[in-house]
Amino acid sequence: MTALERTRQQLDPVGAFGSRPLSIILPCGAFLYGLAMTLRTTDQISNGMLAFLALVWLATASATVVVATSPTRAPFTQSSHLVTQLFALGAAALCVASQWGSNVFIQDDFGPMSLGILLLALGPYRPATELATGGVLSAIFVGFVTLLEVPQLHTTVPPVSYVLVGMTPILALAFASSSYSGGLVDSLERWRARAIQSATQRTNRLRAGITRTVQRDRVMILSQDVLPFFSSVLEHDTLSQEDRERARDIADSIRSLMVAEADRTWLEVVAGDDGVSKDQMSGSVVDKAGRASWMMTDQRTVLRAIIVAILEEPRFVRGSLKVTIAGTGPVCHGVLAASVDDEDFLIRSTLAPYFAVMRIVFSTFKVDFRRPSLTLRFSYEQR
Amino acid sequence: MSIGLPAHLAPQAVRRSFVTAQHTVAFTLLTIAALSTLVLQGARPGDTVWPAALALLPSMALLLLRNTMKTELWCLAYLLVTGIGIHLHALILLSGPIAISEGDGFSFLAVKVALIMIGGSVMGILAGLAWAVAGYIVAELAIGLAQVETGQQLHLDYATAVALAGTLIIIPLIAFNSRRQSRAEPRLHRAAQDEQVAELRYRIEVKAAALMHDTVLNHLSAIAESATDQLEPVLRELVERDVNSMMSEEWLADPPTSAHRQARLDWQHSGLFSAIQESRLLGLDVDATGDLAAVGRLERDASVALGLAVKQCLVNVLKHSGTQHAEVAVYGSEDSVSVMVVDNGVGFTEAATGVDRLGLKSSVRKRIELLDGHVNVWSTPGRGTSIMIKVPVEPVRLNGIAAGNGVEP
Numbered sequence: 001m002t003a004l005e006r007t008r009q010q011l012d013p014v015g016a017f018g019s020r021p022l023s024i025i026l027p028c029g030a031f032l033y034g035l036a037m038t039l040r041t042t043d044q045i046s047n048g049m050l051a052f053l054a055l056v057w058l059a060t061a062s063a064t065v066v067v068a069t070s071p072t073r074a075p076f077t078q079s080s081h082l083v084t085q086l087f088a089l090g091a092a093a094l095c096v097a098s099q100w101g102s103n104v105f106i107q108d109d110f111g112p113m114s115l116g117i118l119l120l121a122l123g124p125y126r127p128a129t130e131l132a133t134g135g136v137l138s139a140i141f142v143g144f145v146t147l148l149e150v151p152q153l154h155t156t157v158p159p160v161s162y163v164l165v166g167m168t169p170i171l172a173l174a175f176a177s178s179s180y181s182g183g184l185v186d187s188l189e190r191w192r193a194r195a196i197q198s199a200t201q202r203t204n205r206l207r208a209g210i211t212r213t214v215q216r217d218r219v220m221i222l223s224q225d226v227l228p229f230f231s232s233v234l235e236h237d238t239l240s241q242e243d244r245e246r247a248r249d250i251a252d253s254i255r256s257l258m259v260a261e262a263d264r265t266w267l268e269v270v271a272g273d274d275g276v277s278k279d280q281m282s283g284s285v286v287d288k289a290g291r292a293s294w295m296m297t298d299q300r301t302v303l304r305a306i307i308v309a310i311l312e313e314p315r316f317v318r319g320s321l322k323v324t325i326a327g328t329g330p331v332c333h334g335v336l337a338a339s340v341d342d343e344d345f346l347i348r349s350t351l352a353p354y355f356a357v358m359r360i361v362f363s364t365f366k367v368d369f370r371r372p373s374l375t376l377r378f379s380y381e382q383r
Numbered sequence: 384m385s386i387g388l389p390a391h392l393a394p395q396a397v398r399r400s401f402v403t404a405q406h407t408v409a410f411t412l413l414t415i416a417a418l419s420t421l422v423l424q425g426a427r428p429g430d431t432v433w434p435a436a437l438a439l440l441p442s443m444a445l446l447l448l449r450n451t452m453k454t455e456l457w458c459l460a461y462l463l464v465t466g467i468g469i470h471l472h473a474l475i476l477l478s479g480p481i482a483i484s485e486g487d488g489f490s491f492l493a494v495k496v497a498l499i500m501i502g503g504s505v506m507g508i509l510a511g512l513a514w515a516v517a518g519y520i521v522a523e524l525a526i527g528l529a530q531v532e533t534g535q536q537l538h539l540d541y542a543t544a545v546a547l548a549g550t551l552i553i554i555p556l557i558a559f560n561s562r563r564q565s566r567a568e569p570r571l572h573r574a575a576q577d578e579q580v581a582e583l584r585y586r587i588e589v590k591a592a593a594l595m596h597d598t599v600l601n602h603l604s605a606i607a608e609s610a611t612d613q614l615e616p617v618l619r620e621l622v623e624r625d626v627n628s629m630m631s632e633e634w635l636a637d638p639p640t641s642a643h644r645q646a647r648l649d650w651q652h653s654g655l656f657s658a659i660q661e662s663r664l665l666g667l668d669v670d671a672t673g674d675l676a677a678v679g680r681l682e683r684d685a686s687v688a689l690g691l692a693v694k695q696c697l698v699n700v701l702k703h704s705g706t707q708h709a710e711v712a713v714y715g716s717e718d719s720v721s722v723m724v725v726d727n728g729v730g731f732t733e734a735a736t737g738v739d740r741l742g743l744k745s746s747v748r749k750r751i752e753l754l755d756g757h758v759n760v761w762s763t764p765g766r767g768t769s770i771m772i773k774v775p776v777e778p779v780r781l782n783g784i785a786a787g788n789g790v791e792p
Contacts, residue, residue: 014568015393018559025556029549107490107542123404158426164419168493172411176404183400191396199576203583210580214587218595219629226599230626233606237614244607251603258592258600258745266581297578305574309567353567 004360008124008184009075011192013356016071019124023069026121027062030114034058034091037110046102054094058114061087065121071352074359076125084122085134088115089141096145101152106165112142116173120180128182135174139167221257225250267292270304271323272311283307283321283338291325291332294382298361306354307336310374313350315342317372330382341372394558398511401557402502405550409500410446412493413439420476427479435475438468439494458503458514466521469494473529495522495543504554511554519547586753593746597691598625600742601698608702617664653678654690655722659711662697669697670710677715678722680776685754689722689774692758695746696724696770704728704768719756719775727767747772 009016038051045051061084067073068080092111099109119135126134146166150159229250233243271283285292295303307323310316320339327333340347347369348355355376359365362378369375417436424433442465449457473491498521503514523543530537602622609615614622650656655678659669678686693711700709706728714721747770748758756774 012393014571015397018393018397021556021559022553025552029552033545107492158422160422161419161426164415164422165490168412168415171415172408172493175411176408179407180400180404183403184396187396187400199579202576203579206580207583207587210584211587214584214591218591222595222599222629226603227626227630230602230622233614234619234623234626237619239606239609239612239614244609247603247606251600251607254595254600254603258596261588261592266585269581297582301575301578302571304578305567305571308574309570350566353571357571 005075006127006185007075007181008188009069010360011185011188013071013074013360014353016074016124017353017356020069020071023121023124024066026117027065030088030117030121031055031059031062033117034095034110034114037108037113038095041099041105041108044099044102044104044108046100047098050094050098054091054098054111057087057091057094058110061085061091061114061118065118069121069125071356071359074356076122078126078130081122081126081130081134084118085115085138088118089138091115092142093145096149100149103149103152106146106149106153106162109166112139112166112169115142116169119170119174120177123177123180124184126181128178128185131174131181132178135170135178138174139170142170143167221254226254265290265292266300267303267323267325270307271321283311283319283323285323285325287323287325289325289327291327291382292323294332295380296361298357299380302354302357302361303334303336306351306358306376309351309354310336310338310340313340313342313347315372316340327379332380332382334376334378334380336374336376336378338374339372340374344369344371347374395505397558398504401554402505402511405500405502405504406446406449409497409502410443412497412500413443413446416472416493416497417443420472423476430479432476432479435472438471438475440468442468442497454503454505458501461501462498462514462517462521465494465498466525469498469522470525470529473526474532477529477533477535490542491526492540492542492546495519495526495540496546498522498525499543499547499550504557508555508558512551515547515550515554519543589745589749589753593691593695593750596742596746597695597698598629604702621661650675650679653681654687655693655711655713656690658690658694658697661694662701662709665698665701666707667697667701668708670708671713672710673713674715675713677713677720680715681720681774682777685774685776688750688754689720689772692747692750692772693722693724695742696772699742700724700726700728700768703731717776719773721771721773724770724772725767730762730764730768732762732764 004010008019034055038045038055064080064084064087068084069076088111092109092115095109095111096103103109115138116135119131119138122131143163143166146163147159150162153162229243229246233239265285265287267287268285271285292300307321310321317339320337322335322337324335324337325332348367355365355367358376358378362380364377364379366377367375368377417439420432420436424430424436442461445457445461445464449461452460469491472494498518499515501514501518502511504511523540526540527537529535598621602618602625605615605618609618655675659671662669678689681689697709697711700706704726706726709724709726712723712725714723743758743760751758751772751774754774756772758773759771760768761771762768
């Protein structure tokens with residue numbers, strides 16, 4: 001897992017689902033604004049082809065946001081942000097070029113406002129500093145383009161006023177997007193700090209109880225053979241050949257039990273693979289090198305959650321869950337396969353929040369569903 | 384943790400961040416409007432338009448002070464102060480010798496939108512919508528009145544209406560929560576809790592397994608391989624002590640803090656010292672060299688766990704290496720303590736060790752990994768074995784679980 005970026009999508013992938021409607025509506029709004037302004041100012045257009053191209057570039061920028069912010073393509077990367085911003089800036093420049101020599105109002109150029117709306121849509125997906133920096137750089141570019149236009153306008157106000165008019169929507173909306181991103185990340189981090197604190201208190205409370213249970217389990221194992229044997233040896237103070245053989249037998253049986261225990265990973269416990277009762281188990285785990293123990297807490301948590309969710313699916317075929325973990329060197333590849341006899345869209349939509357988290361916490365993640373076979377492939381590296 | 388906010392906290396956090404974003408828009412717009420005014424003043428030194436910039440300052444100050452007042456009171460104050468402020472702003476600009484018109488690269492759109500961004504959504508969706516509409520009405524009245532007072536022609540401002548419409552569309556969607564999201568969130572939080580408990584249980588199990596290996600299995604092996612018919616006094620003492628210890632409540636408990644402090648101060652109270660002493664009692668000739676005092680810098684649990692791990696290495700030397708001699712060398716650095724256990728015995732290949740891997744795996748590797756430490760084994764058949772155990776001075780994930788029972792002989 002690479003380090004998480006300070007974005008809502010990466011720190012709260014399930015919560016970022018809530019941002020999905022706006023990440024569709026805002027880019028559509030940005031394009032419609034561009035289209036409406038172009039139609040409203042047809043009398044100012046000197047080059048129709050360039051005006052058309054400006055709209056095409058704006059549509060590309062908007063489509064990039066709609067497509068790349070989809071939870072199925074998470075996370076929204078810096079490159080996607082760059083592509084969005086470059087196409088939107090290109091659209092703004094083409095819009096100015098299309099009205100070259102015939103522009104009357106700076107205010108009705110769609111470029112700055114559309115770019116600002118697109119930046120606003122990126123609030124949940126990119127870090128605050130990146131959004132603010134991107135906004136300032138774009139505003140400088142748009143300000144420069146506006147400055148080139150000023151000599152053609154018949155005006156009494158200084159050129160800087162026009163530059164400010166051009167920059168205003170970008171700066172206002174980029175800073176808004178940035179503070180939205182920063183505010184959400186701050187509250188997420190505050191909550192996380194509190195959650196860690198209460199989790200520590202909780203585990204401290206549980207420690208004594210768990211320790212007692214573990215001790216009881218061990219003493220129960222020991223009281224069957226070991227303790228009576230030791231007592232008898234201590235009582236007689238002598239060792240016979242029979243005692244030596246008995247000691248060897250007991251040691252062998254305890255050792256084989258402990259080897260099985262030591263090899264049993266958390267994943268087998270979650271999947272209900274106790275390694276013994278094959279008929280009764282919910283799922284099985286193939287992990288010869290014990291690579292499941294290399295997963296980090298977040299990775300284990302989401303895998304645990306999705307396994308529980310799959311096992312609880314009404315149409316899950318009992319015993320069909322199989323998790324295989326293999327790899328070379330520090331890189332591990334996991335495959336989770338299960339049979340769920342349900343419609344494709346129902347499975348995908350029920351499990352979508354888990355997929356969103358898996359996309360963030362694992363290096364790679366891929367879903368494949370061909371009724372009834374659900375296959376999830378994921379990879380991670382040893383920390 | 385990538386699980387995020389629980390469902391009951393998320394909408395409020397999202398709305399609060401959205402209102403902060405709205406206020407950022409308002410502040411930026413007011414700042415730019417004030418700046419534009421000053422630019423205009425610079426270009427027309429004969430006119431007096433700079434007070435129009437001053438008229439916006441109280442609103443900007445209110446935006447900075449928004450966390451110091453109750454939300455309803457603040458919204459009301461912002462509505463009044465900004466309404467009056469932008470009215471004065473427009474009045475000054477429109478009543479100058481050269482009236483400002485929209486086509487001159489100057490617009491009242493920015494100050495009007497700053498009022499729409501009043502942000503009442505913290506109080507709920509309906510409150511957010513109502514305050515935005517109130518802001519729009521006050522803004523249009525403030526600028527409209529200024530236009531009437533200065534004899535300007537009134538016209539419908541589409542751009543401000545579009546800004547209001549956009550805001551009204553966004554407010555209800557900002558804290559949208561889908562059904563599948565609501566179902567998954569509790570499960571993820573539950574899984575996170577289960578994970579914590581499982582990790583705790585795992586650590587205690589590892590400790591128990593390691594202790595069981597150190598005690599029960601070692602004693603059973605010693606009995607099985609005993610050459611005499613008499614129970615060795617040292618073995619008898621160890622068996623008695625461990626049987627009593629296992630049956631008591633303290634078996635898996637953490638060692639007392641007072642012992643910890645003493646152990647830090649004095650190498651002779653360290654787990655490593657105990658391990659070496661015990662191995663000597665079992666008949667192994669151990670040379671302890673290097674920076675022995677370095678183990679005194681280890682935390683209590685780390686010291687005990689390191690001692691038990693080294694003890695297992697020394698027991699392995701005694702049982703498997705065919706030699707009665709081992710060397711324990713300690714190296715201390717600023718952030719870690721390394722202990723090397725070296726013997727010149729028969730050595731082994733890891734693949735050929737069979738079930739005996741348990742001692743190294745359970746008593747040494749897992750125990751040291753719980754301290755965020757590392758174990759390296761170098762062994763060649765016929766040429767001896769070296770085991771390097773490296774433990775950080777301040778383990779990150781310790782929590783008093785990795786150590787042994789702390790019962791020092």
